[in-house]
Amino acid sequence: MTGVRIGRSERVGRLRAWVLVGGWCGVAALGAGGPAWADAGPQADLAFHGSATMSGDHVEVRLTPRNNGPSTVPDASVLLRWSVPLAERQELPQGCARTDERTVVCGTGALAVGGVGEQIRVAVALRDRPSEVTLEVDTAWNGGVVDPDRANDTMRVLVLDTGDAYSF
Known part of the structure; x- marks a missing residue:
């Protein structure tokens, strides 16, 4: 699959930490009935944990999705975004x-309450050979459930060209 060309390349400033984990904090409107998301439908707390390794112009990501509940997730997908362009040709695993x-977006499949999904392993080739890359991990789709805690499924990881695994 060929990607869409973006007219202006984005530059990412040099990060001083080896691994940065950030989250979006949702602001809930509080009223007599509690937070606004409480009545929005089934809830599930998705989490993604794994590692990323960079060697030359290749990055390998291994991540495992988890559903901390309280509802089952019928299907979900995880978004992986790199700070630099990927090479034109990629051999992505099935489901990505x-x-x-x-x-790159990859499906997680159904996730039972308290369940851990199958490990997703994605290896990509970068267009150039940078000394570092920032990987953003986020939920692309959550199967129609509300996730009131986005802090554990949205993160940024700085990966250096060392061959070492950087965990998130």
């Missing part, structure tokens, strides 16, 4: 698709 020049 390239959505633009820097992004």
Whole structure:
């Protein structure tokens, strides 16, 4: 699958930490009935944990999805976005698709409450050979459930060209 070309390349500043984990904090409107998301439907807390390794112009990501409940997730997908463009040709695993020049989305399958999904392993080739890359991991789709705690499924990881695994 060929990615869409973006007219202007993005530059990412040099990060001083080896691994950065950030999250989006949702602001819930509080009223007499509690937070606004409480009545929005089934809830599930998705989490992604894994590692990324960079060697030359290749990055390998291994991640495992988890559903901390309280509801089952019928299907979900995880977004992997790199700070640099990927090479034109990629051999992605089944269940993964390239959505633009820097992004790959992979399905997780159904996730039972308290369940751990199958490990997702994605190896990509980068267009150039940078000394570092920032990987963003996020939920692309959550199967229609509400996730009130996005802090453990949205993160950024700085991966250096050392061959070492950087965990998230």
